[in-house]
Each structure stands twice: as structure tokens, then as C-alpha cells.
Amino acid sequence: MELEPLAAENRAARRRALRALLAGPLRTAGADDEVLRLIRRHAAELREWLASETGWRLVVDADSARLFKTVATTSEATYPARDGKGRAPFGRRRYVLLCLALSVLEAADAQITLGRLAEGVLVAASDPELTAAGITFTLGRREERSDLVAVVRLLLSLGVLERVAGDEDAYLSDSGDALYDVHRRVLASMLTGTRGPSTIDAAAFEARLAELTAEPVPDTDDLRNRALRQRLTRRLLDEPVVYYDELADDERAYLVGQRHAITRRIEDATGLVTEMRAEGIAMVDPEDELTDVRMPEQRTDGHVTLLVAEYLAERASAGQPVPLGRLRAYVRQQAAEHSSYWRRGVSEPGADAELLATALDKLRALRLVADAPGELDEPSAVLARPAIARFALDAPTISDRQTHRLPGGAGRPATAPKNKGDRR
Structure with a gap:
């Protein structure tokens, strides 16, 4: 006992x-x-x-x-690195700087200063292939130095570097430097691809990415089923929602037949809770820990995101895209109504576009909306995905002579469907 x-x-x-x-x-x-x-x-x-x-x-x-980790799909663009909570996401420039910084650190001594790292990055960035691709760094402007500092702070958070003395802000203001220890064991574990990038000959980015993440092709039924189970488990662990209509035919057929067995193993191992719907499956975290995108959140951006989600959820059943212009008008209306509670400037011209962009970025990351492409492949409208229905408002109910509106109905979890996992 x-x-x-x-x-x-x-x-x-x-x-x-x-x-x-x-x-x-x-x-x-x-x-x-x-x-x-x-x-x-x-x-x-x-x-x-x-x-x-x-x-x-x-x-x-x-x-x-x-x-x-091996990513289940290379088309997902909503997992950018950040050098701290609330900081700007990494874009192409910062990712190139990160790769260059890692190459400099690989050949560096046990300690390095931020200034020496910057010098090494400039030398590496002078490669003719980078220049031909339109990527240049001078680190002469504060904006460029800020990008390098963001890379260094990410490496600090990952344990690749450890600050010994100095401060990154001093480097930014050209008034000092910073000294770091380089942890080589951690540095050596940064790459997760199945093959080294230098062994790939493809020219196009998509082709190089496909080769970098390619896995052996199974040659027996048992191995094919094992590979399917592993790919689907990765997606359920990593993605907020796995929709059946986004899966390949063999993946969809396998998941429909094995969904109870797969999700039960995930539940037992992780404590996530399965939410199955006709359109797909989400693994919800009751502890709200396995996430880098939370919803709902407080403050202005969090409130705007929730209001936009509710607005779209009421129109999800129609299956028609909602034009961005209509969403901007709705955000302007809400900004005027909540101006005394939201941060300053939300009613100024152009603020609605910024508020809406922030809200849609979060809803895309949580797989609650998708872009409807317009002319020149630029999104002109947004399509609500089925999982956004949990943010719809129920009809008012009368209790103790007061009117209440229940968000999402009784039993709606406080978190969005399946919080995203870290893909580093």
C-alpha cells in the first residue's frame, strides 16, 4: 500500500x-x-x-x-523569438544576426566582450553572399546596435552567455561595454536540425528549410504509422489547435481513428486536457503554463483582442471573411467607448490600425483566425476559425434582478484553446 x-x-x-x-x-x-x-x-x-x-x-x-524538437510544419510563422516579455519579436534581420553571433562565439575564447562580438559579426556580415542577398550590417546606428543587444539578451536567457561585468545599455549609448562567459556545451546544443546547414545545397529558402528538417521516409506500414503518430503528437503538443482540414489525407485518417489513444497518452504524460470538436482537437492547459501567448489578458491590448474575438465569433458560423476595414471601424468604436479605461492615444488617427494589428497577431498565433488573401496576396479580410466560438457571448440571463452576459457559456476554460509551446 x-x-x-x-x-x-x-x-x-x-x-x-x-x-x-x-x-x-x-x-x-x-x-x-x-x-x-x-x-x-x-x-x-x-x-x-x-x-x-x-x-x-x-x-x-x-x-x-x-x-x-522537430517541428511538425515549417509553414507556421507565429513563433518568433523574443529577448524578453513584451519585447519586439525577432524578424529576418535579428535571426541573421543571431546566426552570425553564434558563428563568432563558436571560434571565440572562453570570455568575450560585446564590442568584440560586434566586431566579429561585422566581419562575418561582410560575406559576399550576404551582401548579394541584400543583408548588410554596419552597427553604426542605434537601431542596429539594438538588434545585436536583443540577440545577446536572448543568448543570456538561453544560458549560452553569462554576464560577468558591464551592461548592454552602456554599449547602446556608446559609454561602455559588457563582458560575458561563453558556455560551450550550451552553445553546441543550439542547432536542432537533422543535418548541418553547411551540407545543404538548395538555393531557395523553402527548399533549404525542407532539407534542414527532412526525416527518413518509412518503408514499412508499422514505421509509417509510427511516423504519423509522432507527427500528430508533435502538432498537438506544439500548436494551439489542430484542425482536420489542415492535415494531409493520411494524417487526418490516422488521427480520426487513433485520436482517443493519442490524446490519452498526452494527457497522462503532461496533464493537458483534450478538447475534441468536429473540426479538430485542442489540448488545453488548465495551469496556463505551457504558453507563450495568453488570452484573455488585462490592459488595453488584451481587452481589444478579446473584443475583436467576440466580434468575430458572432460571425464565425456564416463562414464569410470579415473585411479589415470593418474591423478597424469596430475597434474605433470600442476605443471611443472605452477611452477612459484604455491607454492614452487610442482615439487618435491611425491608432485603430495598430490596436487591430496587435489583436490579430495574437488571434493568428492561437489559430483562432486566418487571413483571407486579397489583391497582391495582401490580406484584406479575416476568416474566423471554429475554435473562436468559445469567445462568443451567450444571451443575457437574469439573476438576482441583475442582467449578466456570460462569455463563452458556462464551463468555458479561462485560457485560449491550447496554449502554444515554445519551439526553440
Whole structure:
């Protein structure tokens, strides 16, 4: 009888360790000491489950734990890196700078200053192929130095670098420098592709990306089914919602037939809760931890996002795209109504476009809306996806002589359907 509580405790500990890896696939000593000890304690079981259900590789040593994830799809563009909460997302320029910085650090000494790193990046950026692609760096402007600082702060958060002295703000203002230790074990674990980028010969970006993430083609029915299960499990773990109409024919057929078995294994291992609908499946986190995009949120942007979601949810059943112009008009109307509660400037000309863009970025990331392409492939309208129905308003109900409007109906979870996982 005494073994049962112990077994339950071990299972809960393994679940916490797996959730920690899903939330942050790279855990390093120092800031993550407690989490790292937990992962090391259950490394064998975690490694076995991940290899079987996802095909992901887990490497654990004294200084770090690295979950080498393989993305289920390379077309998803709503997982940008950030160097801190609320910071601007990484774009093409910052990602190029990140790659250049990693190449400089690979050949650097055990310590490096931000100034020396900048010099190395400038040398690497002078490569004729980069110049021919229209990518140039001078780091002469504050904006360019800010991009490099964003890259350095991301590397600090990942444990690749550790600050010894100085401050990045001093470098930005040209009044000082910063010194870092370079953790080579962590640096070596940054790449997660199945093959080295230098071995790829394709010229087009999409082709290079496909080769970088390509996996062996199964040659037996058992191996094909295993590959299907692993791909679908990855998507259920990584994506807010998995819609049947976005899957290939073989994936859709397999998921429809095996959805209960697949989701049960995910629930047991992670504590996520399955939400099945006719259109697809979402894995919802009751703890609201396995996410980099939350909804609903407080403050102006959070309120705008929720209002836009409610507006679109009421029109989702029609299946018709809603023009961006109509959404902007709705946001202007709401800004005038809530101006005393929202931040300053929301009623100024052009503010509605910025508020709407922020809201739609979040709704796209949560797979609640999709763009309806217009002329020149520029989105001119937004199509509400089925999962947005949870944000529709029910009819008013009378209770204690007061009128209440219930968002989404009784039992609607507080979080959006399946919070996104970290894809680093």
C-alpha cells in the first residue's frame, strides 16, 4: 500500500519535468537548477516517452538539459523569438544576426566582450553572399546596435552567455561595454536540425528549410504509422489547435481513428486536457503554463483582442471573411467607448490600425483566425476559425434582478484553446 503514494508522487514529478521541457526546451544550470535536477532524476523515463511518442531527442548532462524538437510544419510563422516579455519579436534581420553571433562565439575564447562580438559579426556580415542577398550590417546606428543587444539578451536567457561585468545599455549609448562567459556545451546544443546547414545545397529558402528538417521516409506500414503518430503528437503538443482540414489525407485518417489513444497518452504524460470538436482537437492547459501567448489578458491590448474575438465569433458560423476595414471601424468604436479605461492615444488617427494589428497577431498565433488573401496576396479580410466560438457571448440571463452576459457559456476554460509551446 505504501508504494501507491510513492508511484503517484513519481508520476507527478515526471509530469512536472516534461512540462518544464515543453515550456523551455533548453534548461541550464544557474537559473534552472531546481528544474534541471528534476529532469536529471527522471531523464531515462522522459527520454523513452519522448523518443516513442514524438521522435524528439533529449540530452541531459551536468550543466544542461536540451530537448531537440522537430517541428511538425515549417509553414507556421507565429513563433518568433523574443529577448524578453513584451519585447519586439525577432524578424529576418535579428535571426541573421543571431546566426552570425553564434558563428563568432563558436571560434571565440572562453570570455568575450560585446564590442568584440560586434566586431566579429561585422566581419562575418561582410560575406559576399550576404551582401548579394541584400543583408548588410554596419552597427553604426542605434537601431542596429539594438538588434545585436536583443540577440545577446536572448543568448543570456538561453544560458549560452553569462554576464560577468558591464551592461548592454552602456554599449547602446556608446559609454561602455559588457563582458560575458561563453558556455560551450550550451552553445553546441543550439542547432536542432537533422543535418548541418553547411551540407545543404538548395538555393531557395523553402527548399533549404525542407532539407534542414527532412526525416527518413518509412518503408514499412508499422514505421509509417509510427511516423504519423509522432507527427500528430508533435502538432498537438506544439500548436494551439489542430484542425482536420489542415492535415494531409493520411494524417487526418490516422488521427480520426487513433485520436482517443493519442490524446490519452498526452494527457497522462503532461496533464493537458483534450478538447475534441468536429473540426479538430485542442489540448488545453488548465495551469496556463505551457504558453507563450495568453488570452484573455488585462490592459488595453488584451481587452481589444478579446473584443475583436467576440466580434468575430458572432460571425464565425456564416463562414464569410470579415473585411479589415470593418474591423478597424469596430475597434474605433470600442476605443471611443472605452477611452477612459484604455491607454492614452487610442482615439487618435491611425491608432485603430495598430490596436487591430496587435489583436490579430495574437488571434493568428492561437489559430483562432486566418487571413483571407486579397489583391497582391495582401490580406484584406479575416476568416474566423471554429475554435473562436468559445469567445462568443451567450444571451443575457437574469439573476438576482441583475442582467449578466456570460462569455463563452458556462464551463468555458479561462485560457485560449491550447496554449502554444515554445519551439526553440
